[in-house]
Amino acid sequence: MVGATGLVREHMEAALRAAQDHDIPQDTVARAMMSLAVEIFLKERSPEDVQSELDYLRDNVVTDEDQEFMRP
Numbered sequence: 001m002v003g004a005t006g007l008v009r010e011h012m013e014a015a016l017r018a019a020q021d022h023d024i025p026q027d028t029v030a031r032a033m034m035s036l037a038v039e040i041f042l043k044e045r046s047p048e049d050v051q052s053e054l055d056y057l058r059d060n061v062v063t064d065e066d067q068e069f070m071r072p
Helices: 004-021 026-044 047-059
Strands: none
Touching: 004 026, 026 047
């Protein structure tokens, strides 16, 4: 059985393949997906709650840089 993340990943990969066929940049697809996700959040959550969710995601973006909690 596929979970929510697996299901969305399958659709995201299909959208990226379709976008490539139409010369649409991946960044544009990702931005559209985020906008649609916000629309879905706002159907059941307050704008402040959605903003808090987005702030959390922004603050926890994984990068190659050392994280604050890591020792040198």
